[in-house]
Amino acid sequence: MSPSTVRRQWEVASSSTAQNTHNPIRSIVENLRLEPNPEKPMIALSIGDPTVFGNLKPPVEVIDAVQECLTSFRYNGYAPSTGYQEARDAVAQYSSEGVTVNPQDVVLCSGCSCALDLCITVLANAGQNILVPRPGFSIYRTLAEGLGIQVKFYNLRPECGWEVDTAHLEEQIDASTAALVVNNPSNPCGSVYSRQHLQEILRVAQAKFVPIIADEIYEHMVFPGQTFHSLASVSEDVPILSCSGLTKRFLVPGWRMGWIIIHDRHGIFEESGVRVGLQRLSQRIIGSNTLIQGALAGILTRTPQKFFEDTVNTLQCHAKIAYEMLSMVKGLTPVMPSGAMYMMVCVNMAQFPEFQSELHFVEQMVTEESVFCLPSKCFDYPNYIRLVLTVPEEQLREACQRIADFCERHHSHSPNTNAHARI
Amino acid sequence: MSPSTVRRQWEVASSSTAQNTHNPIRSIVENLRLEPNPEKPMIALSIGDPTVFGNLKPPVEVIDAVQECLTSFRYNGYAPSTGYQEARDAVAQYSSEGVTVNPQDVVLCSGCSCALDLCITVLANAGQNILVPRPGFSIYRTLAEGLGIQVKFYNLRPECGWEVDTAHLEEQIDASTAALVVNNPSNPCGSVYSRQHLQEILRVAQAKFVPIIADEIYEHMVFPGQTFHSLASVSEDVPILSCSGLTKRFLVPGWRMGWIIIHDRHGIFEESGVRVGLQRLSQRIIGSNTLIQGALAGILTRTPQKFFEDTVNTLQCHAKIAYEMLSMVKGLTPVMPSGAMYMMVCVNMAQFPEFQSELHFVEQMVTEESVFCLPSKCFDYPNYIRLVLTVPEEQLREACQRIADFCERHHSHSPNTNAHARI
Numbered sequence: 122m123s124p125s126t127v128r129r130q131w132e133v134a135s136s137s138t139a140q141n142t143h144n145p146i147r148s149i150v151e152n153l154r155l156e157p158n159p160e161k162p163m164i165a166l167s168i169g170d171p172t173v174f175g176n177l178k179p180p181v182e183v184i185d186a187v188q189e190c191l192t193s194f195r196y197n198g199y200a201p202s203t204g205y206q207e208a209r210d211a212v213a214q215y216s217s218e219g220v221t222v223n224p225q226d227v228v229l230c231s232g233c234s235c236a237l238d239l240c241i242t243v244l245a246n247a248g249q250n251i252l253v254p255r256p257g258f259s260i261y262r263t264l265a266e267g268l269g270i271q272v273k274f275y276n277l278r279p280e281c282g283w284e285v286d287t288a289h290l291e292e293q294i295d296a297s298t299a300a301l302v303v304n305n306p307s308n309p310c311g312s313v314y315s316r317q318h319l320q321e322i323l324r325v326a327q328a329k330f331v332p333i334i335a336d337e338i339y340e341h342m343v344f345p346g347q348t349f350h351s352l353a354s355v356s357e358d359v360p361i362l363s364c365s366g367l368t369k370r371f372l373v374p375g376w377r378m379g380w381i382i383i384h385d386r387h388g389i390f391e392e393s394g395v396r397v398g399l400q401r402l403s404q405r406i407i408g409s410n411t412l413i414q415g416a417l418a419g420i421l422t423r424t425p426q427k428f429f430e431d432t433v434n435t436l437q438c439h440a441k442i443a444y445e446m447l448s449m450v451k452g453l454t455p456v457m458p459s460g461a462m463y464m465m466v467c468v469n470m471a472q473f474p475e476f477q478s479e480l481h482f483v484e485q486m487v488t489e490e491s492v493f494c495l496p497s498k499c500f501d502y503p504n505y506i507r508l509v510l511t512v513p514e515e516q517l518r519e520a521c522q523r524i525a526d527f528c529e530r531h532h533s534h535s536p537n538t539n540a541h542a543r544i
Numbered sequence: 545m546s547p548s549t550v551r552r553q554w555e556v557a558s559s560s561t562a563q564n565t566h567n568p569i570r571s572i573v574e575n576l577r578l579e580p581n582p583e584k585p586m587i588a589l590s591i592g593d594p595t596v597f598g599n600l601k602p603p604v605e606v607i608d609a610v611q612e613c614l615t616s617f618r619y620n621g622y623a624p625s626t627g628y629q630e631a632r633d634a635v636a637q638y639s640s641e642g643v644t645v646n647p648q649d650v651v652l653c654s655g656c657s658c659a660l661d662l663c664i665t666v667l668a669n670a671g672q673n674i675l676v677p678r679p680g681f682s683i684y685r686t687l688a689e690g691l692g693i694q695v696k697f698y699n700l701r702p703e704c705g706w707e708v709d710t711a712h713l714e715e716q717i718d719a720s721t722a723a724l725v726v727n728n729p730s731n732p733c734g735s736v737y738s739r740q741h742l743q744e745i746l747r748v749a750q751a752k753f754v755p756i757i758a759d760e761i762y763e764h765m766v767f768p769g770q771t772f773h774s775l776a777s778v779s780e781d782v783p784i785l786s787c788s789g790l791t792k793r794f795l796v797p798g799w800r801m802g803w804i805i806i807h808d809r810h811g812i813f814e815e816s817g818v819r820v821g822l823q824r825l826s827q828r829i830i831g832s833n834t835l836i837q838g839a840l841a842g843i844l845t846r847t848p849q850k851f852f853e854d855t856v857n858t859l860q861c862h863a864k865i866a867y868e869m870l871s872m873v874k875g876l877t878p879v880m881p882s883g884a885m886y887m888m889v890c891v892n893m894a895q896f897p898e899f900q901s902e903l904h905f906v907e908q909m910v911t912e913e914s915v916f917c918l919p920s921k922c923f924d925y926p927n928y929i930r931l932v933l934t935v936p937e938e939q940l941r942e943a944c945q946r947i948a949d950f951c952e953r954h955h956s957h958s959p960n961t962n963a964h965a966r967i
C-alpha cells in the first residue's frame with residue numbers, strides 16, 4: 122500500500138449494487154401514513170401471500186411428499202447447483218404442455234424471484250435495458266436496477282383486458298434492449314392472454330430479435346372457462362426463458378422452489394452462452410432446498426386436480442363478489458380478472474377531488490375504514506388500487522362494503538359527501 | 545428504434561457477470577482425465593459433503609423440528625426477506641458466545657454461499673478487490689470475479705498450522721481493498737486459529753481500516769482440546785460480517801440455511817449503508833426455506849451436545865488415522881488439522897519426477913488406485929492434495945493404503961519404482 126493510498130480512517134461504503142437494489146412497494150408503503158381506525162379490525166387486501174389468512178392451504182399430498190423425504194434421510198446432502206436430476210425430470214414433464222421440455226432445459230432456483238434474477242443477470246449487462254409491463258410487478262425493477270440495468274416500460278391496456286400495447290412495446294425496443302419480460306397471468310392485473318395475443322407479442326419480439334423472459338409463476342391459475350397458454354408453447358422462433366415454481370399454485374411461497382425452463386429456439390441460447398451462463402450463475406448460491414427438491418416429483422404428480430380446481434373456483438368466486446360489489450360504487454371501475462389472485466380497480470380521481478392521488482385515497486381509507494389495498498404506484502401506474510382475492514369471503518365482503526361506504530362518503534357528487542371533503 | 549440500430553438477426557449474448565462467474569474446482573476437475581482402475585472400487589476423498597457416505601447424519605431432533613413445522617401448516621407463507629423474527633432470535637442467541645448478537649444483526653440466507661454473496665456484493669464494487677486466503681475455498685473467487693471484483697491472495701503458512709502470513713497480508717492491502725475474507729476453521733486446511741492469531745489479523749485490518757468477512761461455516765467443528773474463537777468475539781474495533789449456517793455442523797448442506805451476523809463496531813456498517821444494503825440485497829431472492837426457518841430455534845437449541853461431540857470425535861479419529869498412515873509415506877507430508885473436515889497433504893514433487901504437478905499426480909492415482917483427492921490447484925495452491933475426513937473409517941484406511949502403494953511405486957528413490965516411472 123503506497124503511503125499516498127493509506128487510509129487514515131474507516132471508509133467503508135456500501136456498493137452501488139446495494140444502493141441501487143430497492144423494492145418500490147416497500148418504499149411506497151413505508152412512506153404511507155397507515156393508521157387504521159381503532160374501531161374497525163384491519164383487513165389487509167394488500168398481501169400477495171395466499172397462505173396468510175389460513176383459508177388456503179397446500180394439499181396434504183404435498184406435505185406428505187416432503188415428509189417422506191425428510192424421514193428418509195436421503196435429501197440432506199448437496200444437490201447439483203441446477204437441481205437433482207429426478208427433480209428436473211419432474212419439472213420437465215410437468216411443463217411439457219404444448220411444448221417439449223427436456224430435463225437439461227430445467228434449472229431449479231430458490232423461488233421464482235431467484236429464477237428471474239438469474240434470467241435478468243444472464244441476459245443483460247449494466248447499461249442495457251429490459252422491457253417490463255406497466256402496470257407490473259416490481260421485482261423486475263428491484264433485480265434489474267440493482268445490477269445497473271435500466272428498466273423501460275411498455276403499456277398494458279386496461280380496456281382490452283390488460284393486453285400489451287404492442288405498438289408501444291415496439292417503440293420502446295432499442296439497440297440496448299437485452300430482454301422483454303412478459304408476465305402472464307399477471308400480477309397486479311389478473312389478466313390471462315389469449316393464444317392470439319401471445320402471437321402478437323412474439324411477432325414484435327421476433328421482428329426486433331429480442332429474447333423473452335416469461336414470468337409464468339401464476340401458470341394454470343386461471344378461472345373456469347379460461348385457458349392458460351405458456352408463451353413457449355406458442356413460440357416457434359423466439360428464444361424464451363420461462364420462470365415458474367411452486368409458490369402460488371401450490372400455496373407454498375415460503376418454500377422457495379422456483380425454476381427456469383430454457384426454451385431455446387434455433388440454438389440461440391446455446392450459441393450465445395446463455396445456457397451455460399445460467400449453469401454458472403446457479404453455482405453462486407447452489408440452488409434450492411433439497412427436501413423440497415426431493416419431494417418435487419411427488420408434489421407435481423400427486424396433487425389432485427380437485428385441489429387446483431378448488432383454488433381457482435375460490436378465486437373466481439371472490440373476484441365475482443368484489444367485482445359485483447365495487448361495480449356499484451360511484452367513482453370506482455373494477456376490471457374483472459381472468460386468473461392469478463388480484464383485481465385492479467380504477468379510482469376515478471376526478472370524482473374524489475379531495476385526494477391528490479390514489480396514494481392519498483388509500484391512506485384515508487385505512488384511516489377511516491381499516492381497509493388497505495396497494496396503490497397502483499407500487500406497479501408504476503396511476504389511479505388504481507389492487508385487491509388480493511385470497512382473503513376469506515366474509516372479510517372480502519366486509520372490506521368491499523367498507524370501500525363502498527368510504528367512496529360514498531368522499532365522492533364529489535354524493536349527497537353524503539361531508540364538508541371537509543369539499544375542499 | 546432508429547433504423548441504424550435495428551437488429552437484423554439474433555444478437556443474444558450472455559452477460560459479463562455470467563461469463564465471469566466460474567467455479568475453479570469444477571473447471572479443474574472437468575479437465576482432469578479421471579479413469580478409475582476398473583479392478584478397484586472408486587473412493588472419492590474429494591467431496592466436501594459430509595452426508596454423502598451415509599455414515600454421518602443429522603440428529604433426529606433436527607428432523608423432528610422440521611417435521612413439526614411441516615405438519616403445523618404454519619410455515620408455508622412468505623417470511624420477511626431477512627427471516628422470521630423467531631428464527632433470527634434463535635440465531636442471535638446461538639451466536640452470542642463471547643459477543644452479544646442482537647436479532648436485528650442477523651440476516652438469514654439461502655446457505656452460507658448466499659451469505660458470502662451478499663457480504664461481498666454489499667462491500668465491494670466492480671473494480672475493487674477483496675483479499676482471500678491462499679490456499680482457500682474457491683467460492684470467494686466464484687462470487688467476486690462474477691461481479692468484476694478482483695481477488696487478491698494472502699498467503700497462509702503451512703509450517704505454522706496454516707496461520708496467516710500477516711506481513712504478506714498487509715502488503716496486499718491497497719486503496720481498492722474493500723474487504724478481507726478470513727476463513728476459520730479453514731477449508732481446505734482444517735486449521736483453527738488461536739485467539740492470539742486472530743488478534744494479529746485484526747491488528748492488520750484495524751491499521752489499514754479494512755472490514756472483514758469472517759467465513760465461519762465450520763465454527764465449533766474443532767477437535768477435542770482445541771477451542772474455536774469467533775473473530776467477532778475478539779474484535780473490538782474492526783467491523784465484521786460473520787457468515788455461518790447449518791450446513792456443516794448440523795450435516796444438512798442441502799437445506800440451504802445460512803446467515804450473516806452484522807458485528808458493527810463504532811457504527812461503521814450503519815453509517816456506510818452496509819446494514820441497510822444487506823436488507824435490500826436480501827429482497828432479491830427473499831431468503832431461505834421457511835420450514836427450516838421455522839425449525840431453526842428447535843434445531844439450534846435441541847440438538848444434543850453428544851451429537852456434536854460424536855462428529856468431531858469421528859473427524860479427529862479419521863484425521864489421526866490418515867495422518868499416521870500418510871506420515872510413513874515417502875514423499876508425502878500430511879499437515880495434521882485441528883478442525884473442519886479436511887486434511888492437506890504435501891506432495892514433494894521433486895520426489896515424484898514423472899509428474900509435472902500435483903494435478904498429474906492426482907490423475908494417475910485415480911488411474912491406478914481409484915482414489916481421488918482434490919489437487920490443491922483447486923485452492924490456488926501448488927503441490928498438495930486435499931483429503932476429506934468424513935469417509936467411513938474402513939474406506940479411509942483403504943484409500944490411505946492405496947495412496948501409500950501408489951507413492952511407493954512412483955517415488956524416485958524407492959527400490960520398487962517401476963521402469964516407466966523413471967522417465
Ligand SMILES: Cc1ncc(COP(=O)(O)O)c(C=O)c1O
Pocket residue numbers: 169231232233234235258260304307308336338366368374377378379829830
Ligand atoms: C408476477 C410475479 N413474479 C414473481 C413472483 C415471485 O415469486 P417467488 O415468491 O416464487 O419468488 C411473484 C410473487 O408475488 C409475482 O407476483
Ligand SMILES: Cc1ncc(COP(=O)(O)O)c(C=O)c1O
Pocket residue numbers: 406407592654655656657658681683727730731759761789791797800801802
Ligand atoms: C469455507 C466454506 N465456506 C462456505 C461454504 C458454503 O457453504 P454452504 O453450503 O452453506 O453454502 C463451504 C462449503 O463447502 C466452505 O467450505
